[in-house]
Amino acid sequence: GDSVTQMEGPVTLSEEAFLTINCTYTATGYPSLFWYVQYPGEGLQLLLKATKADDKGSNKGFEATYRKETTSFHLEKGSVQVSDSAVYFCAPTQGGSEKLVFGKGTKLTVNP
Amino acid sequence: NAGVTQTPKFRILKIGQSMTLQCTQDMNHNYMYWYRQDPGMGLKLIYYSVGAGITDKGEVPNGYNVSRSTTEDFPLRLELAAPSQTSVYFCASSPRGLELFFGSGTQLSVL
Numbered sequence: 001g002d003s004v005t006q007m008e009g010p011v012t013l014s015e016e017a018f019l020t021i022n023c024t025y026t027a028t029g030y031p032s033l034f035w036y037v038q039y040p041g042e043g044l045q046l047l048l049k050a051t052k053a054d055d056k057g058s059n060k061g062f063e064a065t066y067r068k069e070t071t072s073f074h075l076e077k078g079s080v081q082v083s084d085s086a087v088y089f090c091a092p093t094q095g096g097s098e099k100l101v102f103g104k105g106t107k108l109t110v111n112p
Numbered sequence: 113n114a115g116v117t118q119t120p121k122f123r124i125l126k127i128g129q130s131m132t133l134q135c136t137q138d139m140n141h142n143y144m145y146w147y148r149q150d151p152g153m154g155l156k157l158i159y160y161s162v163g164a165g166i167t168d169k170g171e172v173p174n175g176y177n178v179s180r181s182t183t184e185d186f187p188l189r190l191e192l193a194a195p196s197q198t199s200v201y202f203c204a205s206s207p208r209g210l211e212l213f214f215g216s217g218t219q220l221s222v223l
Contacts, residue, residue, distance in 0.1 A: 004154075032210060043116070043202050043214030044155070089154060098143075098209030099170075102154035 006090050006103035013080055013110050021075040021106045023064075023090035031092040033057075033066055033073040034100065038087045047075075047088070080110045114138050118203050118215035125193040125222045133188040133218050135203030141213070143206040144186040146170075146178065148199040149217075155202065161186055162209075193222045 007022040025031065032051045036044040048057035053068035062077045073090060090103040116137045125131055137144065142163045147155040157170030161180040175197060177189040186205075190197060198221050204212040 034210070036212075041216070043204070043216050044212070045214065046211050049211070093210065099157060099160070100210070100212070102147075102156075104152060104154045 004090050004092055004101050004103040006088075006106050009087075009106040009108070011106060011108045013108070015082055015110055015112050016079045017110075019075070019077040019080045019084075019108065021088055021090075021108070023073045023075065023103060025071050025073065025090070025092040025101075027071070027092055028095050030068070031094070033064070033093075034091040035062070035064055035073070035075050036089045036091055036102075038089065038105070040086070044089060080108070082110045082112055084108060085110050116203055116205050116213055116215035118201075118218050120218060121216070122219045123221070125190075125220065127193060127195065127222060129193050130189070130191050131193070133190070133201055133203070133220075135186045135188065135215060136184050137186075137203075137205040137213070138184065139205060139207070139213065140183060141205035141207050142183070143209050144180065145204045145206070145212065146176070146186070146188045147202045147204065148172065149202060150199050158188065158201075190220075195222050198222045 004025045034049045035047040037047045038044045048059040050057040050066035055066045064075045087105045087107045091100040094101045119134045145160045146158040156172045159178040161167045201218045203215045
């Protein structure tokens with residue numbers, strides 16, 4: 001069945017470091033791809049999305065490119081801030097439906 | 113700017129007790145969802161609804177029930193609570209699916 005694999009955490013970085021969180025998926029057809037972020041004590045919120053191959057989603061300095069050939073959607077940010085500390089979830093749609101499959105999440109801690 | 117409101121925020125149940133987790137949204141979204149989040153795991157879909165009067169099972173529906181009598185409300189019922197239902201529960205809504213708006217969660221412990 002459809003699945004998603006995220007880089008294991010936790011990830012600890014210093015402020016202004018470069019961030020990459022890997023995400024690969026298996027899916028039938030051409031899923032839409034999402035990154036959600038969960039700040040401490042809160043529910044998830046949409047960070048960015050891409051709906052077709054080669055699309056680049058971006059928001060708050062984060063970017064991710066829909067790579068159909070490698071079935072990947074890696075999250076990147078050039079210079080992280082302490083306020084980026086959160087858990088990040090990769091979520092492709094499932095089996096041509098509009099239901100999302102969530103990865104296990106990657107916890108990021110950014111130290112000043 | 114209420115968005116998706118969940119109550120209660122915390123609850124402790126004894127094994128065999130029942131309870132209802134409340135969820136209401138004020139964005140007039142057709143789609144609503146219930147997820148559970150276990151430590152170190154992604155979210156698992158329990159039930160979802162694409163409109164008032166329509167509900168369907170997700171990945172892990174056993175031990176739960178839902179109803180959707182109005183667009184705004186989507187309560188989740190736990191009957192005969194078990195320790196395996198200890199989790200954080202999130203309700204979410206969406207205008208068309210895909211972009212979900214989450215509530216702040218209910219932390220439930222079954223002892």
